Amino acid sequence: MTPALTSRTDEPASALLGTLAAQGASGALSTEAGIVYLAAGHVVHVESALTPDVGDLLTHSGALAPDGWWEAIDQAGRRCRVGRQLVDSGHLAAGALELCHLGALFDAAYFVLAHDKPALRFRPGVSHWLGAVSSVPVDSVLRESRRRRELLHRIWPDPAIDLAPLARAPGSDPAALPARRGRTLAQVDGVRTAAQIATALACRTFHTLVELRRLAAAGLVVPKAPAPATAPVSAEPGPAPRPTAPDEPDTALLRRLLHALEAL
Template sequence: MITPLLTSRTGEPASVRLAGLAEQGASGALSTESGIFYLADGHVVHVESAVTPDLGDLLTHSGALDADGWWEAIDRAGRGCRVGRQLVDSGRLAAGALELCHLGALFDAAYFVLTHDGPALRFRPGVAHWLGSVRPVPVDTVLRESARRRELLQRIWPEPAIDRDPLVRVPGHAADLPARRGRILAQVDGVRTAAQIATALACRTFHTLVELRRLAAAGLVVPAAAAPVPAPPAAPPVPAGPVPLVPPSTTPTPAPAPASAAPGSAPLTVVPDEPDTALLRRLLHALEAL
């Protein structure tokens, strides 16, 4: 017989509920409209968000880990919630590399979940994430880092739709952009969102948001919903007098030139983004000092 999972429903803002769970030293999963926080002994061990690349995408798209190694770890250790430990013990990934990448994914997802700080929907005690505990982070550290990121992005460009909506390029002078910003601009196609661009380039989402807001501030990128609609082409003028009849030409029509098999520019080479290791190492040192 399976015992039903008890849940605690709440209407408090997610940040308030997280702080309360931290004081209680609780373990479980706190669900919101934007994602899920996983806690162990009052610390955040993982955050899921539908609009950020997950840890597996970051590791495999960046080349740090092959896809077979990722799925093998899930198959072997997913049921026991020890996937992170399996990656390290198998020698596929160094512990430090896993911690840095996991912290980046955790803070990225937490930013999106806490951006609007909507109501916490429910808390499920005892629920653990299949990744396991890699580097537990105090709740107040997560809240403080999310607020810092929100304020930084607001200073760069105060339009939050850039973070979530499909984006469109605006014709303009885009020369002499930094390499990372230029790669990100090249991925703006009217369909992709910031998270999809981050996944395509194996970047962390926050780095991508910073560059996209800088592009928006420069007038080079707008949300698709705000893109200007091009005016229809003007109709050709109608001649005032009668149109003279022109006899058909006897000159043979030249054959059309063969179309190029690959029009446009060459395929984009995906260059993995350099991680902001300085910031994450400072966070690691601060956590170790607690």
């Protein structure tokens, strides 16, 4: 029988995911850093306030107009078919949606599994509002998360770069760097975190982390402050609130507030 956890256990999230995969479970597994959604033992979505979500990536990159994204949520969010609505309405090609979804899934999974802390709870039968786009075996998600963690550690071993607001070191000049690294450094302002920089660049978080750790290794970027504590998250599905303007309020902040409110 699929476990229905209601509080933290001593079992790491990765081990519990393996158990749920073996059982062919469907539902939502919450950790301090995000939520993993399963269907028939496969990972179908991962979300975290520490990474841009599919909507952020699609709209900030120009692949999808914000109105098209929110229209799909309004029409299909309650039925957990937002992805299918985007494709059926002609707003987005199926292949483009799948590529974006997989990128967001693996980015969020890195943060959810980075420290492999105990899971908070598992709720059987809970589905994500995006709906079925693609599914990935749990073993593949765990293996890729481990590969990313090891690669980032080899570049620069301080994980504070991933979470803290980042500042430029005195004298750092984006113009003297390779194009992608220079664009990344130009977004470092003493306030933004890696996830916010990735959103501003409409870039996958892992690619941004690679550049930021390279910048840190070169002495050009430093964490401004210790990483803030992450608010508890909820397994209740639901998109972030519709912003009143394209850039304000910040969508990552809205997601953190939504998760905190749902956890009360």
